[in-house]
Amino acid sequence: MAKNFQVLYFASARDATLAREETLSIPDDCHTLPVPQLIRxxxxxxxxxxxxxxxxxxxxxxxxxxxAGRELDGGRMVEVKPGDEVAVIPPVSGG
Structure with a gap:
């Protein structure tokens, strides 16, 4: 069974990846993916x-x-699960 999740890239993240989005998989030996591991x-x-x-x-x-994977609103720890959507959002700049 596929354990895929979607990653969306915005602004400089899109420039760094040359992609708007990509589908990735959680490793077979894991049920979820911790945020620090996702970043690595x-x-x-x-x-x-x-x-x-x-x-x-x-x-x-x-x-x-x-x-670290802690919600900014509430402080609950979360990990990436199959079917999740992850967005990489750089700071907004401009005037």
Whole structure:
């Protein structure tokens, strides 16, 4: 059974990956993927994301989380599950 999830890239994250989105899989030996491991996997796949993650925020199913996987609204720890949508959102700039 596929354990896929979707990653969406915005602004400089899109530039670093040359993609708007991609479908990734949770490893076969895991049920979920911790956010720190997700970040390591993404930066290994797309080295340009390392600089982006210095200031980017993540959203899992429209819920903002820090790089440890803690929700910014409520503090609950979350991990990526099959079917989830993860967004990599760099800071907005401009005037």
């Amino acid at each position: 996997n993404l930066t290994a796949r797309h080295p340009g994301l390392q600089a982006v993650f210095k200031s980017a925020i993540l959203a899992i199913n429209n819920q903002y989380v820090d790089h």
